[in-house]
Amino acid sequence: MKTKTICFANNKGGSGKSTTCCNVGFELSKMGYRVLMIDGDMQMNLSLSLFGEDEVLHSAQSGNNIYTAITQQADICDYITPTKYENLDMVLSSSLMSNIEFDLFSKWQRELILKNCLASVKDSGKYDFILMDAPPTLGGWVMNMLCASDYLVIPVEASPWGLFGLANMFEFFATVKQINSDISLLGVAITKVDTRKNYFKQTVDALQNTDGVHMFQNYIRTDSSIEWAQDASLPVAVYKPSARSAKEYKALTQEVVSLVNR
Numbered sequence: 036m037k038t039k040t041i042c043f044a045n046n047k048g049g050s051g052k053s054t055t056c057c058n059v060g061f062e063l064s065k066m067g068y069r070v071l072m073i074d075g076d077m078q079m080n081l082s083l084s085l086f087g088e089d090e091v092l093h094s095a096q097s098g099n100n101i102y103t104a105i106t107q108q109a110d111i112c113d114y115i116t117p118t119k120y121e122n123l124d125m126v127l128s129s130s131l132m133s134n135i136e137f138d139l140f141s142k143w144q145r146e147l148i149l150k151n152c153l154a155s156v157k158d159s160g161k162y163d164f165i166l167m168d169a170p171p172t173l174g175g176w177v178m179n180m181l182c183a184s185d186y187l188v189i190p191v192e193a194s195p196w197g198l199f200g201l202a203n204m205f206e207f208f209a210t211v212k213q214i215n216s217d218i219s220l221l222g223v224a225i226t227k228v229d230t231r232k233n234y235f236k237q238t239v240d241a242l243q244n245t246d247g248v249h250m251f252q253n254y255i256r257t258d259s260s261i262e263w264a265q266d267a268s269l270p271v272a273v274y275k276p277s278a279r280s281a282k283e284y285k286a287l288t289q290e291v292v293s294l295v296n297r
């Protein structure tokens with residue numbers, strides 16, 4: 036199977052990108068797929084969702100992270116850290132990513148730097164999936180992430196402001212397509228849902244009526260187990276296998292797999 040690269044992006048902060056990237060990645064690895072996750076955010080939330088603070092700070096300081104790989108324009112293979120789970124590896128982030136826009140600015144073909152860093156790992160066929168967690172911005176770095184991706188998944192919070200920002204994301208995606216015509220929008224995933232609230236129904240209606248946008252059938256409801264799992268640096272399915280969100284992320288992952296295998 037050819038390596039499939041999926042980027043989780045949305046300029047709206049707190050929409051569930053890191054949580055979704057982590058838990059979909061973990062479920063894919065449990066299904067037997069070989070998965071590499073890339074933390075592209077200076078907040079290091081994806082890194083912290085599987086590694087303890089000490090390990091994350093160590094890799095930030097030692098240079099074993101995405102920032103060094105990008106600024107050195109190096110082969111990503113040399114920056115991969117195995118997780119304690121089978122089939123699941125990660126390229127951690129660093130707070131230096133706060134500087135990445137500035138670093139990219141003077142580089143030749145700056146939109147394609149990440150794509151080039153990933154070329155050899157993709158060619159090697161070592162992974163079935165590469166999942167990337169984007170920061171809540173729309174600039175040259177997220178452009179890099181999307182130029183290196185086959186698919187975009189947009190996690191959206193079911194809230195008025197969650198929907199408001201989406202137009203910018205769609206516009207940005209249209210610009211990305213001019214450079215990377217192979218990328219497709221896999222879908223919008225609704226997260227942090229409270230089904231008792233009317234706004235959830237309104238969000239679903241709005242998304243179902245947006246042309247050319249697939250909405251994932253499996254949405255993720257608000258569940259405090261998510262936060263406890265993150266506090267323990269564990270995927271929710273490991274922290275509490277019976278958690279509702281663990282089941283929901285498993286179902287969402289199955290939907291992702293069936294869509295990319297279409």
Ligand SMILES: Nc1ncnc2c1ncn2[C@@H]1O[C@H](COP(=O)(O)OP(=O)(O)OP(=O)(O)O)[C@@H](O)[C@H]1O
Nearest residue numbers: 048049050051052053054171227256257258261262
């Ligand atoms: N299903 C859920 N139930 C409860 N809390 C959740 C759920 N999903 C995410 N959260 C919480 O919401 C917050 C935002 O989630 P997350 O960090 O995944 O979003 P993000 O889009 O990556 O944010 P950022 O834009 O800052 O990178 C986190 O504190 C997380 O613990």
Ligand SMILES: [Mg+2]
Nearest residue numbers: 052053076080
């Ligand atoms: Mg995040």
